[in-house]
Amino acid sequence: MRATAWLLCLHGCLLWAVVAHAQTPAPLRWGGDAEGGAPFVEADPSDPTKVSGFDVEIAELVAAQLGRPSQFIQIAFQSLDQSAGRGDFDIGLSGIEDIPARRQSLAASVPYYEFREVMTVRAADRERFRTLADLRGKRVATLGGTMAYDLLLEAERRHGLTAVSYDEDVHPYSDLANGRVDAVVLDHVLAERAMRRNTGLVTHVDALAIGHYIIITAPENTALRDRVDTILREAMRDGTLERIFRKWHVWNTDQPSLFARVLGTSGTPGTSGTLGTPGTLGTPGTDVPPGTLSALQLYLPSLFRAALITLSLSCFAMALAVALGSLIAVGRVYGDPISRALLTAYVEVMRGTPVLLQLFVIYYGLSSVVRLPAFIAALLGLGLNYAAYESEIYRSALEAVPRGQLDAARILGFTNFQALRLIRAPQAFRLALAPMTNDFVALLKDSSLVSVITVVELTKQTQIFATNIGSWLVPGLMCAAIYLVMSLPLGYLARRLEERWRMPGA
């Protein structure tokens, strides 16, 4: 009797545990990028964990149909594929495009929205620039790692325009408005939003290509992907998706025919069989993602070109940093109190704020005053920033030259400037060489930051490469090897010079 009561009690406990567990299922973690903003995913400015947008509502719809609460995870747009592969989230959606490489490396849902790649130009150029062929020799902006970017790379070869890649979709349009670029090619959803934000722009309604948004999951998670497909189809059938798209003002006549094709009720023969493959983008030959080896052949020249940009940018920026840093150091050692204070302030501000912020200010912040080309802005940003660090090295090196030598120089009749030029600076330079080399190697790597102002250097090119083949392994190793090839000889040369010039006690 006692035993029965005990068993009953245990049974009750177990039952309670199971029910309790069933009542709080694991949340559906969904990844998206709130930097993309409305109407996709927009964060509440006062509480960034609260997001809204049509992608948010679709994610919540999927979660609700699965009987799980939803949990938003912020992932940078360019990293969504990698994060999905790693399993950082269960499903990813944030205007993610349906491209072959993605379908090959991840599990992808049926398309849930059809968009047009459209071209936006300044109103004054409405007649002049109607197609990509009209843009020979012009700069055309888009978001990096997208179908639109591939479209522009193709147009670069065919029509001789220059594709400019941005990390977000706001500045392509503001740079179009202020004349830095002559056209922007992006999804019509983004174009319409940008037209509301910038005056004086027009978008040609003709689609340059058709694309679709999809939901991605980790490659092995096909079971979840199949559930998502079922839920999306049901939402197409019962009008839930239409309601969501109408609410966010992105519903148009392209969608019913997409839905019809996805649901297999379309009268057009053949289309239902090609579900999930992209629309009319690209030449047939490029639809199949190339193998890693042939991709390497394809990308190697552009990696080397990008490496050349990294190297030349670093060299010019370092030259500027050395020249300006020397002047600052001399000013701080020999100057009057006022110039010393001003120079100290410069050094503290440049060292105390992120170089990323300085690049933004120089490129975008000053664009109303002076519209610098991206490479020049990058060179200035890195050079001005590193000048602060160099000046500190030179200042302490100048002060490390024994005072007694300067006394000796004075008695011998040298002027201050002569003593600096002939005695102090040459010795300071030998002392500064090792930390300078360090800084140059650091600058070589920091130069990867300039991709935020549209300069495609080695790291950015590697990222594009990796996105297109859906793997970081080979591009990452290639990129690392090129950086090492650039930095190792420098370190070797510096060590040689250091040995030759070694100072007593140094």
Place this chain on the structure above:
Amino acid sequence: MTATLTVRNLHLTRGNRAILKGVNLDARAGEIVALMGLSGSGKTTILRVIAGLDAPDSGQVTAGKAGMVFQFHYLFEHLCAIDNVTLAPIHVRGVATAEARTRAQGLLEQLGVGHRAGALPRELSGGEAQRVAIARALAVDPPLLLLDEPTASLDPARKNDLGAALHALAASGRTLVMTSHDDDFVRQHATRVVVLADGLVVEEGEPRTVLDYPQHAATRELLQMERARHGVQ
């Protein structure tokens, strides 16, 4: 002979410490004057004021162009010996490089370091570095040569070489003023000794007289300390 160096009533204060409290000093061409005194008596400061490196609070210094040899030499570390010597003639006096080099080589040879012309300062011994420093000071032909503790880094044999070199310089009409702790060296090679204590000249005269029959307590203390130091060595 007229004085080539006249120092009158020199006062100098650093912070709240009075270093020089009214120093008077004269030196003539051909003289080798030794300044002696305990550490902190103001010897080196007097040389620096005469050289124009430190400004006195009050007092007068009348001196021709001075050359100076520092206790730690302070050769220009990035230049070899001969370039240390030619730098000022070329850049300050505008002497042609070839001529400056010939003269510099001659000076180095006179001082016995001609074979070290191509050596960097860090490769020189203390005595060699000092003689290069003397050559560097002499290269611009100063009538007055100041030497701060010239025997500090020398062994006994080298001290005699230095003494001979100083005599040769004095014989050529230069005025030499040096600071020294070394009473034996001063006895042998100086023509006059000036003893400083607490920022004032307390005794001066011919070296053997002053050092063998010291009149002032400070001189006796100084000599005792030197004896003690030699005794230990």
